[in-house]
Amino acid sequence: MNDDDDLGRTLTRVLRTAAAFAPPGVVAVPSRSRRRMARAARLALAAAALAFVVTGVVMAVRMVTPTSYGPADRVEPVRPARPVEQVWPQAVRPLPPQLPWGGSYQLVLVLDRKSVLAETPNGLLQVNTTTGATRKIAPHNASAYGFTTGEGWLAWIDEAKVQGEPAYRVHVVKLDGGHERVLFSLAQTKGGDQIGRMAISGGDLIWSSVKGAGLSRTALPGPKAPLRVPGTAGFYLLAWPWLTDTPSDVATHPSGVAYVLRAGTLRNAVTGEVKSPPARATGCSVSWCLWSQGSRTLAATRDGVTRWSIRGMANTEEIILDRFVWTDGIDLATATPGVFKVTRPQLVDLATGITAAVTTDTGGYQTFVPCTVNGRPYVLDMTAI
Numbered sequence: 001m002n003d004d005d006d007l008g009r010t011l012t013r014v015l016r017t018a019a020a021f022a023p024p025g026v027v028a029v030p031s032r033s034r035r036r037m038a039r040a041a042r043l044a045l046a047a048a049a050l051a052f053v054v055t056g057v058v059m060a061v062r063m064v065t066p067t068s069y070g071p072a073d074r075v076e077p078v079r080p081a082r083p084v085e086q087v088w089p090q091a092v093r094p095l096p097p098q099l100p101w102g103g104s105y106q107l108v109l110v111l112d113r114k115s116v117l118a119e120t121p122n123g124l125l126q127v128n129t130t131t132g133a134t135r136k137i138a139p140h141n142a143s144a145y146g147f148t149t150g151e152g153w154l155a156w157i158d159e160a161k162v163q164g165e166p167a168y169r170v171h172v173v174k175l176d177g178g179h180e181r182v183l184f185s186l187a188q189t190k191g192g193d194q195i196g197r198m199a200i201s202g203g204d205l206i207w208s209s210v211k212g213a214g215l216s217r218t219a220l221p222g223p224k225a226p227l228r229v230p231g232t233a234g235f236y237l238l239a240w241p242w243l244t245d246t247p248s249d250v251a252t253h254p255s256g257v258a259y260v261l262r263a264g265t266l267r268n269a270v271t272g273e274v275k276s277p278p279a280r281a282t283g284c285s286v287s288w289c290l291w292s293q294g295s296r297t298l299a300a301t302r303d304g305v306t307r308w309s310i311r312g313m314a315n316t317e318e319i320i321l322d323r324f325v326w327t328d329g330i331d332l333a334t335a336t337p338g339v340f341k342v343t344r345p346q347l348v349d350l351a352t353g354i355t356a357a358v359t360t361d362t363g364g365y366q367t368f369v370p371c372t373v374n375g376r377p378y379v380l381d382m383t384a385i
Contacts, residue, residue, distance in 0.1 A: 081346045084356035091384040095377040096132045109147045110368040138180045150200030183222040199240040208237035241269040285319035
């Protein structure tokens with residue numbers, strides 16, 4: 001084995017992953033400017049329904065010792081894939097092909113079991129997926145991004161002039177009624193801070209500084225000025241209440257409710273518990289770690305108790321909801337050399353080892369994906385699994 005062999009295998013993995021998870025022709029998120037799309041390249045953080053109880057640095061810290069997983073570790077194969085509508089029927093529901101008046105829309109976010117957030121030329125709409133009924137959330141705003149839900153609230157960010165100066169604004173609205181309002185604004189300055197990941201918990205909107213200044217919180221419904229959370233400088237919000245010391249897109253981007261990645265050190269903002277990544281891990285969520293071995297992806301809990309061997313290559317830096325991983329489903333051990341036939345993306349549930357094949361061209365890192373079942377538009381909502 002030489003360096004050229006290693007390079008060849010690495011390039012093969014990159015090309016296969018890029019083919020399997022290329023951006024879709026019809027995206028689930030509205031198009032933005034290049035600068036905004038760079039920020040919006042990573043979506044989503046699960047806004048956990050935990051009370052906001054951060055009062056400062058927790059002195060009693062319990063350290064979780066990482067496990068070093070070797071190549072000879074015994075793992076169990078995940079189960080063969082079946083169509084997602086057969087595996088998780090409760091998580092797959094139809095989408096209206098168009099709005100009641102015949103208008104088209106772009107899917108932005110799954111709000112709950114009955115409704116989605118859609119962007120149209122007429123504004124942001126809450127659409128009931130059963131009846132097709134709509135409710136206007138806010139006027140059309142091409143600069144809106146970072147949509148986050150929790151405790152019956154929807155929050156998002158846009159860019160606008162505030163008192164004649166450019167600023168980031170955070171908007172909130174109750175999903176069961178009421179009008180949207182600006183919760184607070186943050187001035188845009190050259191080299192200045194930006195609003196990173198957001199979560200809603202305990203009646204507060206919690207957000208992370210992109211520049212590493214720590215977390216801030218603002219009481220809902222506002223408007224109120226944000227208050228800095230003591231003891232969080234140098235940490236970034238991942239999936240509340242977990243913070244990370246790794247300044248990556250996952251930690252700093254505000255959008256959505258999905259995943260954690262990269263093998264950084266985690267800290268629980270409520271209990272003070274610390275989790276360090278295993279040496280071999282490419283990416284870790286709160287509970288799971290991933291790495292590549294040959295033509296397969298290996299997954300293991302941080303304590304090494306549960307381990308899976310996943311057929312095909314996955315992006316080892318994407319674990320959705322601390323549980324799900326997308327893979328291309330291709331096993332090089334049985335594939336024709338040099339021929340990579342991309343099959344339907346497969347979604348692996350690390351909690352159970354169950355795998356589902358999904359007819360979608362999206363894949364990736366969101367907690368939902370638009371898909372088709374028998375040629376009709378549906379949405380797969382992973383929060384319903």
